[in-house]
Amino acid sequence: WKDRGAAVSIQRHVDSNGNQTHRIVKKGVQDFNFGRTLGEGSYSTVLAATDRQTLTEYAIKVLDKRHIIKEKKVKYVNIEKNTLNRLGDHPGIVRLYYTFQDERSLYFVLDLATGGELLGFVKKLGSFDEECTRFYGAQILDAIEYMHSKGVIHRDLKPENVLLDDKMHVKITDFGTAKILDLPSQNRTSNTDGKTQLDRQEQDFANNIGIPDHERANSFVGTAEYVSPELLTDKSACKGSDLWAFGCIVFQLLAGRPPFKAGNEYQTFQKIVNLEYQFPPGFPGVARDLVERLLVLDPTKRLTIENIKSHPFFEGIVWGKQLWKQKAPRLK
Numbered sequence: 001w002k003d004r005g006a007a008v009s010i011q012r013h014v015d016s017n018g019n020q021t022h023r024i025v026k027k028g029v030q031d032f033n034f035g036r037t038l039g040e041g042s043y044s045t046v047l048a049a050t051d052r053q054t055l056t057e058y059a060i061k062v063l064d065k066r067h068i069i070k071e072k073k074v075k076y077v078n079i080e081k082n083t084l085n086r087l088g089d090h091p092g093i094v095r096l097y098y099t100f101q102d103e104r105s106l107y108f109v110l111d112l113a114t115g116g117e118l119l120g121f122v123k124k125l126g127s128f129d130e131e132c133t134r135f136y137g138a139q140i141l142d143a144i145e146y147m148h149s150k151g152v153i154h155r156d157l158k159p160e161n162v163l164l165d166d167k168m169h170v171k172i173t174d175f176g177t178a179k180i181l182d183l184p185s186q187n188r189t190s191n192t193d194g195k196t197q198l199d200r201q202e203q204d205f206a207n208n209i210g211i212p213d214h215e216r217a218n219s220f221v222g223t224a225e226y227v228s229p230e231l232l233t234d235k236s237a238c239k240g241s242d243l244w245a246f247g248c249i250v251f252q253l254l255a256g257r258p259p260f261k262a263g264n265e266y267q268t269f270q271k272i273v274n275l276e277y278q279f280p281p282g283f284p285g286v287a288r289d290l291v292e293r294l295l296v297l298d299p300t301k302r303l304t305i306e307n308i309k310s311h312p313f314f315e316g317i318v319w320g321k322q323l324w325k326q327k328a329p330r331l332k
C-alpha cells in the first residue's frame with residue numbers, strides 16, 4: 001500500500017543534554033481528535049476529525065486492513081484511492097488530501113461536508129422548486145463532466161452520495177465503486193473481445209450486494225433506484241450510466257421521489273428495463289423534456305453533457321468556475 005501525499009508535523013524535541021532538535025513526522029492518528037461517525041461501510045467507517053495543530057476539520061475514512069484482505073477488497077480500496085487522486089481538483093468532488101496507516105487501519109483524510117446529504121433536504125422539503133433543482137442539477141452535472149474528463153465513471157450516483165458543504169454547495173462522494181476507463185477509447189467497461197466481462201471488482205461488488213443468484217452471474221449494479229438499464233441487460237457501465245442516474249436525480253428533486261421505485265429491488269429493475277415511470281401532475285414541462293431525453297434505454301441515444309448544458313432547463317446557468325462562486329439559492 002503506497003501512502004499518497006503526506007502531511008507532516010514538526011515536533012520539537014529536547015534531548016537528554018537539553019539540546020533542542022526538530023523532528024519531521026508524518027501525520028498520524030495521534031494528530032487528530034476524532035468526533036462523530038458520519039457513515040459506516042462494510043469495511044470502513046467515516047468519522048469527523050479535527051487536526052489538533054491546525055484545527056482544520058476533515059472527514060477521515062478508516063479502513064480495516066484485516067477485513068479488506070479477508071474480503072478480498074484490496075483492489076477496491078486501491079481503485080478508490082486512485083480515483084480520488086485523479087479527481088483531486090474540483091470544488092464539487094470530495095478531495096483526498098493524504099493517506100496514512102498504522103498496523104490495523106488505512107486512513108483517507110478527506111474534505112468534510114458539514115451540510116450532510118442532499119437527500120436529507122429533499123425529504124425534509126418534500127421536493128425542490130425549479131430554481132433550486134437547476135442550481136443543484138448544474139453543480140452535479142459540472143462535477144460529472146469533470147469526472148468523465150478524467151476517465152472516471154462514478155457508477156453509483158444518488159442523492160445520498162451528493163453531500164453539501166458549509167456553503168450548501170455540492171460535494172460528490174463515495175468512489176468505492178467507480179470505474180477508471182484506462183484507455184480513452186474504452187467507453188464501456190468490457191474487455192477487448194467485446195464480450196462484457198465482469199471485472200473482479202464488479203463481480204466482487206455483485207457478490208456483496210446480495211443480487212439474487214439468477215442475476216448474480218453477470219450483473220454489477222449500484223443502488224437499485226438509480227441503476228441504468230445497460231447495467232441490468234448487458235452488464236457494462238458507460239459514461240451514459242452516470243447521465244441516466246443524473247436524470248433520476250433531477251426527477252427526484254422536482255417530484256420528491258425517484259422515477260423507478262417498487263416493492264423490492266427485482267421489481268424496481270423490471271420498471272427500469274421496461275422504462276415504466278410516470279411524471280407527477282405539476283411536473284414542469286421544460287424539466288420533463290430534459291428527463292425524457294435522459295431516461296432513454298439506449299445509452300448512445302441519451303443526451304450528452306454538452307446537450308444537457310444547452311438544454312432550456314439550464315437556461316441562465318453560467319457554467320464553469322462561476323457556478324461554484326455564486327451563492328446557493330435558499331432551499332424552500
Ligand SMILES: NC(=O)c1nn(CC2CCNCC2)c2c1CCc1cnc(N=C3C=CCC=C3)nc1-2
Nearest residue numbers: 038039046059110111112113114116160161173174
Ligand atoms: N464512503 C465515503 O467515502 C464517505 N461516506 N461519507 C458519509 C456517508 C453517509 C451516507 N451518505 C453518503 C456519505 C462521507 C464520505 C467521504 C467524505 C465525507 C465528508 N463529509 C461527510 N459528511 C457528512 C455529514 C453529515 C452526514 C453524513 C455525511 N461525509 C463523508
